[in-house]
Amino acid sequence: MASYEQIFDNNRKWVAEMTAKDANFFEKLARDQNPDYLYIGCSDSRVPANEIMGLEPGDVFVHRNVANLVNNTDLNVMSVINYAVKHLSVKHIIVCGHYNCGGVKAAMMPKDMGLLNPWLRTIRDVYRMHYDELDAIKDEHKRYSRLVELNVLEQATNVIKTASVQQCYLQNKYPIVHGWVFDLHTGILIDLNINFEKILKEIQKIYDLTGGMAAPSE
Numbered sequence: 448m449a450s451y452e453q454i455f456d457n458n459r460k461w462v463a464e465m466t467a468k469d470a471n472f473f474e475k476l477a478r479d480q481n482p483d484y485l486y487i488g489c490s491d492s493r494v495p496a497n498e499i500m501g502l503e504p505g506d507v508f509v510h511r512n513v514a515n516l517v518n519n520t521d522l523n524v525m526s527v528i529n530y531a532v533k534h535l536s537v538k539h540i541i542v543c544g545h546y547n548c549g550g551v552k553a554a555m556m557p558k559d560m561g562l563l564n565p566w567l568r569t570i571r572d573v574y575r576m577h578y579d580e581l582d583a584i585k586d587e588h589k590r591y592s593r594l595v596e597l598n599v600l601e602q603a604t605n606v607i608k609t610a611s612v613q614q615c616y617l618q619n620k621y622p623i624v625h626g627w628v629f630d631l632h633t634g635i636l637i638d639l640n641i642n643f644e645k646i647l648k649e650i651q652k653i654y655d656l657t658g659g660m661a662a663p664s665e
C-alpha cells in the first residue's frame with residue numbers, strides 16, 4: 448500500500464512545483480489543448496512519451512498500445528489519428544518503437560499466445576513482408592532490433608494510409624509522419640529518417656483516399 452499512497456504525495460508535490468514555476472499553470476492547462484505532436488508509442492512502462500521528448504503537459508497527444516501498432520480495424524488508434532489531424536491540427540505524427548520491445552519479442556516466438564495472437568499477427572506480418580532482409584541477419588538480437596525498426600516503418604506507413612492524413616497533407620502540407628526508435632540502454636531517441644513524401648507517393652498508387660480533392664492553388 449505504501450507505494451500506492453506515495454502517488455498522491457507525489458502528485459501534491461508536482462502541483463506545488465508546477466505552481467511555483469508558473470502560478471497560472473493549471474489555469475492555462477484547463478483552458479484548451481493545442482499540441483503540435485501526436486505520439487503513437489508502446490505501452491511499455493520504460494518508455495514514457497512526455498519525459499523522453501522533454502515535453503510538458505499540453506504539448507503532445509498520446510496513444511500507446513503493445514508494440515505501437517496502427518491497425519486499420521482498431522477503432523481506438525483510428526479515432527486518435529482522426530481527432531488529432533482533424534480537430535487538433537497536429538503538425539507531426541510520430542510512431543515511436545523501442546529496442547527490447549516485449550511485444551516484438553513475443554511475435555518472434557513460434558508459439559500460441561492465446562488472446563494476443565491477433566495482435567501479434569500484425570508484427571508477424573511485418574516479419575513476413577521483410578523476410579529476406581531479416582532472415583539474412585544471423586545474430587538473433589540484431590534481427591530482433593531490425594524487426595523493431597521495420598515495425599515502426601510499417602506502422603508509420605499505416606498512418607499514411609489513412610484518409611485524414613492524406614487529405615490534410617494535400618490541403619496544408621502537414622502532418623508529416625515520422626518513425627523513431629527509443630534505445631533503452633542509452634535513453635537516446637533515434638530518428639529513422641523515413642522518407643514521408645516518398646512513402647506517401649508510393650502508397651497512393653493503391654491507397655489514395657484524396658480522390659476528387661484538389662490541392663489549394665499557390
Ligand SMILES: [Zn+2]
Nearest residue numbers: 489491548549
Ligand atoms: Zn514495447
